[in-house]
Amino acid sequence: MSRVEVVISDFGGVLTTPLLGAFAAMQDSHGIPLDALGKAMQHATQAADGANPLYELEKGAISEAEFLRRIGVGLEAALGHAIDLHGYGEGFFSHLQPNDELFAYMRSLRARGLRMAILTNNVREWEPLWRPMLPIDEIFELVVDSAYVGMRKPDPRIYELTLERLGVAPQTVVFLDDLEVNCEAANAIGMQAVRFRSNEQAIADLEAVLADPVGAS
Numbered sequence: 487m488s489r490v491e492v493v494i495s496d497f498g499g500v501l502t503t504p505l506l507g508a509f510a511a512m513q514d515s516h517g518i519p520l521d522a523l524g525k526a527m528q529h530a531t532q533a534a535d536g537a538n539p540l541y542e543l544e545k546g547a548i549s550e551a552e553f554l555r556r557i558g559v560g561l562e563a564a565l566g567h568a569i570d571l572h573g574y575g576e577g578f579f580s581h582l583q584p585n586d587e588l589f590a591y592m593r594s595l596r597a598r599g600l601r602m603a604i605l606t607n608n609v610r611e612w613e614p615l616w617r618p619m620l621p622i623d624e625i626f627e628l629v630v631d632s633a634y635v636g637m638r639k640p641d642p643r644i645y646e647l648t649l650e651r652l653g654v655a656p657q658t659v660v661f662l663d664d665l666e667v668n669c670e671a672a673n674a675i676g677m678q679a680v681r682f683r684s685n686e687q688a689i690a691d692l693e694a695v696l697a698d699p700v701g702a703s
Contacts, residue, residue: 526563
């Protein structure tokens with residue numbers, strides 16, 4: 487196997503605190519029970535002929551405003567009253583914090599000569615909220631954002647696009663993400679994936695890959 491030359495990292499839930507905590511905080515602040523949110527998502531998906539509104543949002547196919555409108559309709563149907571979702575994105579990011587420890591480690595990898603990139607499922611309107619959280623452009627030469635390229639992880643095409651823009655083969659890449667399905671997709675096209683669970687574990691696993699790419703899992 488080729489020597490690892492590139493580290494591609496997810497953003498939310500890896501370079502930030504966990505996303506689930508932020509989602510839970512927003513549900514609490516808006517008084518939205520988890521089961522009601524699930525019903526609203528199902529309602530919105532059915533109303534759009536099976537198109538999941540979150541996936542459509544992350545692919546840039548619909549705007550944040552349209553996503554919130556669809557979810558709002560579903561929530562009203564589930565709860566029997568309207569929920570004001572204005573400012574949802576800003577509120578969500580107020581509950582996220584940067585993962586400074588892991589970012590410092592990523593900076594050290596750049597200093598060791600590795601090329602660095604980000605591959606994120608994200609929302610076009612949220613870019614002004616997440617990009618300033620960390621000095622991304624100081625160490626990452628490329629950011630591939632699902633909302634700007636019309637596809638999202640785990641679609642293999644977004645991984646292939648990232649490799650194409652970097653001009654590298656998958657065997658030279660280690661990919662870090664907090665979702666198993668995204669890691670499986672990276673492995674399937676020839677990358678080596680590390681699933682993020684904690685800083686200590688992720689750093690140890692990345693170091694294992696960098697030291698022995700053939701023997702790493």
